[in-house]
Structures are given as structure tokens and as C-alpha cells.
Amino acid sequence: MRTLKPAIEQALRVNAPFATSVLEGFIREEVHKVGFKRVLFGLSGGIDSALSAYLATRALGKESIHAVLMPYRTSSQSSLDDAMEVVRDLEIPYTVVDISGPVDAYFETMDKALGERASNLRRGNRMARERMVTLYDLSAAQNALVVGTSNKTELLLGYGTQFGDMASALNPIGDLYKSQVRQISRYVGVPSSILDKAPSADLWADQTDEKELGFTYDDADEILYQWVDLRLSPEEIVERGYDEALVKHIVTRVQRNQYKRRLPIIAKISSRTIGIDFRYSRDWGV
């Protein structure tokens, strides 16, 4: 496995105890100030949702959190096993919701209507949205907020489904690159079976994020960190020895997916338009 260049590895190194305390405080304050006491989240067996589970438990206590495991019939057993290990380790309440029924029923109808089998992309998106629909339904049932589990690398790359796994009420890990997620996960005690495995959206057998993306998360983190955080131009990054095609590919990807990171665009026609010149912080009055 490729590792980060030493200088970048150093720059992305996080003081885990300190960062953890800030993220815990974030969850506690942002949940409580809008009048909630509870949160819930999807637990996939991957590192991002595992880290969110550990952070939420530290912030609110295990009686105030709820993990939702939402396998599809082709999901691997090992993912479910890994998610259950988190549940056991944290001793948190959980629910298993098999999403195969609604997803299959949907595509049975749609495949007939369109006269062709839906692509893997469409099926994956539908699963991600089915999971988020489930989470939002349970959040109303439990009077809880949905905690997001997308990291900075995924959010920048747009490697996620809009209103699916990219949705949430609050996201404690969205400013952490994948390599930083790993560091903090190690600190909070995420099981090693999760720490060490290849990241996967588990959409089909043997699928891994890195195979699907065509580059590694370490590559992405290096390029993104230098472009987004250090504000080096793509040309400067290439001058530092990175593959030009890869740098261009990543930069284009981030730009093309900007729409996923924003609220729906509104045509301005009045004097004060939501988001353009009607500007209030989300924490307004709470």
C-alpha cells in the first residue's frame, strides 16, 4: 500500500486527543442547542461511521445514541460483523433494517417501466437514499438528529450520494481527510478489523472505493490538501512530482461536484433571496 509522503504525513498529523475533544464538544453543543438530546446514524462497518459512533458516544453517552445497520442483500457479512463489533464495543442500542425489500421493489417496477436493468450507479444511489430515508424516518420516531459520516476527502471528491449518505443534520468528521479519520479512529478505539480493511461502499462484491475511484485515498489526500488547504495551484502540485493527469482529474472532480455540497440553487428575483442576501447563521436564535 502506498503511504503519504513524509512532509504531507507530518502536515496532516492531528493531535488526536485535542481534536477529539473539539469534535465531541461540537456534537454536544449543536445537538443540545436545537433542543435535541439524541442522535442516530447509519453504521456500515466502515471506518467513517465507526468513528462517528465513537465520537457521538463520547459526546452524549450511549443511552442517547442509536446505531442503524442497513444491509442490502448483497452486502458482505463481514461489513455487518464489523458494524456489530462497534455496537458490542460501545454497548450502544441498535436496529438492523434490511433495505432489500424496498430497493428491489422499486427497481422491479422501474426496470419494467424503462425496459432495462438499472446501472450499478443508479442502484447504489437508490440504496444510499433508501438508507437516509430510513434514518430520517427513525429520527422522527426517536426525536433524534441524524449524524453525518462523510469525511472531507469524500465530500470534496463528491464521492457520495446527494441526499443519500451526504445528507445529515450535523457532521462531526466532514473537515477531516481520510488519513486523519484513520488517526482519530485509532485514538478513540475503533476495532482494528475496521481500521485495517480497504474502504468500500459495499455496493457489489469486491467493490472498493479506491478501485472505483481509480486512485488511492492517500493520493487524493495529498493532492487535495495541497490544493485546498495550502492553496497551491494544480500546476505547482504537478511541479512537485505528482501525475498531471491525476491532479487534473481530481481538481475537475471537485469542481463538478460542487453542486452536491450546496443547497439547491434559487433563481434570484426578489430584493432579498435566501442564501444570496438573506444571510443568517444556522445557529440563529438557538
Added chain:
Amino acid sequence: MSHVQTIAVAQISPKLGDVAANLTVHHQYIEQAREQGAQVVVFPELGLTGYLLQDLTLEVARRLDDPDIVSIVDASSDIDIVFSFIEESAEHFLYISSVYASQGQVVHVHRKVYLPTYGMFDERRYATQGSRVEPFIARGSSAGMMICEDAWHVSVPYLLTMQGATALYVPASSPGRNVMDEHDFGSHTFWRQLLQMYAQLFGVHVVFANRVGYEDGVHFYGGSGVVGPDGRWIAQAGVGQEELIVAQVDGRDVRRARYTTPLLRDERLEIMERHLPFIDRD
């Protein structure tokens, strides 16, 4: 008057846009500071309003004669109070201001002169820039105020100390940024170095009141404290929690520091005067 003063710093977490709630918190901390024998209590920048105000700026703005403001000024009958809010002027300009109140009177108002608009900051979109950097007399000696970004420009402490200030009050709403491999935020480290350096360069006490809490995911880290003219921290608050800290400040330390290391005495204003008119930044 004794050379030794007790200064309290109220490291609070204001509620965004809720002046009434923040007013209550101010009065509680004023009372606590009084009980602990403090002669001065210092609150963070925009302690009465919260920081990420955006369009709320218009709604939370108060004139100096507003009952909310008067209620704090009135509370200064036996303890001096440094507090901050959006001040509306007679011509309806809105400033990020900090008031020094003593014996039931407004002694001085400092209007923030540097309004940052870089990175996550957008202050100048909503607030008017102050243009005066003047010290005032507080409890018999000269003091100055600089609000957050003001302190990141050396002109402000320079002008205040050249005009006689021996203490600098620094109300701030500084967010933590760059949680990397340090023991604290990058911005926290910068602040610590900056304030220590000013204290030593100018031979002053520096009182730093930074807020805590989260607004829209932005974490204000706290880390308030008081630095002596030798650059040493006399008192320090923790990171991330509301807290009232109390420090004993001895005015004679300034006297000794300025004799031992007479940097301020040796400052040559005429060099500045000679050069400033010829510096063309256009």
C-alpha cells in the same frame, strides 16, 4: 489607590443573537467577579450578541443609551466592566464596540478598527470600521482596548502605548483553526506568542478575554488570560469551557519592566513621523 488590582476575565459562550440571554449571563458573571473581589471584569468581543451575526447585526445593534446597555453600565458602580456588542451610532452606523464602564458611567468606547474579511470572516460586510485608537484613564492609570483583529495589527498596540497606555484589554472572538499536530489550535499559539511579545515590547499588562462555544460548527477556543509586562502569564483560562478567572495585577511591574528593558522609552516617534508621509502603498 493600591498598586495591585484584581482583574477578572469572564470566558463566556454567548448565545447567537439572543441579547436578553447574554445580558443575564453578563450580570451573573459581574456578580461572581464582584464576589471574588475583582475591581475589573472583562468580557469577550460581542459577548452580548454572539459572533456570526450576518443579517442579525441590524437586529442586535444597541445605542449606548439603550436600556440593555445602560443596565450593564449601571452595574459598574463598584466594579469596572469591559463589555462588547454591536453599537449603533446616532447616524445609524453599526460598529463592533467595546465599552469600558466604571462607577456607573461609560468611560470609553472603542470601535473595532480592523474588520477582517478573509477566510471565514465577513465583518466588514455588516459593520462600520472604527477609526480611533485612543487610551483612556481607568482607575487612575492609562489603558487601551483593542478588539480581536485590532491586535493582529501592530499599529494598534503601538499607538495605544505611545499615547501612554500601561494596560491593554483585548476582547476577542477567536475561532480555533488548524487542529494539526500542535497541543492547541494554530490560532491559539499565534495569540499566545503575539500577546507575550506585545507585553514585553511595550511593557504593559495584557488582558485577553476570548469566548468559547460553537456557532455553525465554528469552535471558539477560549484560552483567555492575563500577561505581565515581562511576558509571563499571570493567569490562564482553559480551552473550550466557560470560566471566570481572576488575576492579581501589580502596576509597579510595569514601572520595573520599563526601567529594566526600556524599549518603549527608546522608541523614536520622529522616525515614524519622518517616514510615514512618504510611504506610498498605492
